[in-house]
Amino acid sequence: MxxxxxxxxxxxxYHSGDWDTDQRMPSNLLNSLLEYTTIPFDPHEKVIPLGSNxxxxxxxxxxxxxxLVQFDTQERTNFKKYVQNGGFVFADDCNHDIDGLFAKSFEAQMTAIxxxxxxxxxxxxxxxxHSFFSFDKGPPxxxxxxxxxxDDLVHDYLKAIEINGRIAVLYSNKDYGCEWDYDYRNKRFLAEDNTKFGVNIIMYALNS
Structure with missing residues (x-):
């Protein structure tokens, strides 16, 4: 690519389920890139059907x-081709529930692919x-x-699919998307900026 x-x-x-969650989160993370890095970026999120080239x-x-996550044939083909050709996917379960519908169906799709x-x-x-900020205890x-x-659990790990020694699919049950789903101008009210791990994810994706 x-x-x-x-x-x-x-x-x-994607055709199944509800993909349009945490709609303020992308602009919040992009604001964090502006605050902490010198990476040039498009200020607008881009939504593209998984089945599109x-x-x-x-x-x-x-x-x-x-x-439910139930990819059709083209979506499944494109997902596999995307990560095998250098793409990075961050998948986040909005239910924070390892037994929930998104988690079970997404993991089933990964198994099938x-x-x-x-x-x-x-x-x-x-x-x-440690790709930008340091999180010595793993995922915040x-x-x-x-x-x-x-599921009333604190997940002290993330899962991933690695290809050629790099994470190609990062998978979280921690619901980071909803955690970061607020207007970036409200970040100043937080004792600690909780989007910093999002910066790590993006920096890893761009440099691995």
């Missing part, structure tokens, strides 16, 4: 939802936790986990 010079936050839409113009993709052993826990010392906890939302 040939990628452009500006980073674009690209979101996959247009996805291959962008190195980073986000996919999320609450409901890449095999049952492809999606694995990544160690908390992985370089994605979300308020949803601390408040008992979803």
């Amino acid at each position: 040939s990628f452009g010079s500006k980073f674009t936050f690209m979101r996959f839409s 247009d996805i291959f113009s962008y190195p980073f993709a986000y996919i999320s939802g609450h409901k 890449f095999g049952p052993a492809a999606l694995k826990k990544i160690p908390n010392g992985h370089k994605i936790y 906890t979300t308020s949803f986990e601390l408040n008992g939302w979803g």
Whole structure:
């Protein structure tokens, strides 16, 4: 794939389920790129159907939802081709529930595409936790986990599918999308900017 010079936050839409979650989150993360990095970026999120060949113009993709994930044949083909050709997908479960519909169906899709052993826990010392900011304890906890939302668990790991030694699909049950779904101008009211790990994810995607 040939990628452009500006980073674009690209979101996959897909035929099943509800893909249009956490709609303020992308602009919040892009604001964080502006605050902390010198990366040139498109200030607007781009939504592209997973079944479209247009996805291959962008190195980073986000996919999320609450409901069923059931890719059609073209979506499945494109997903596999995208990551095998250098694309990075950040998949986030909005339910924060390992037994929820999104988690079970998305993991089933990954098994169908890449095999049952492809999606694995990544160690908390992985370089994605040090790609820009340092998270020595692994993935930062979300308020949803601390408040008992979803499965009432604090997930102390993320999962990933690796291709040629790099994370190609990063998978979270932590509901980062909803955690970061607020107007970026309200960030000043937080004791600590909780979008910093989002910067790490993007920096890893662009440099791995």
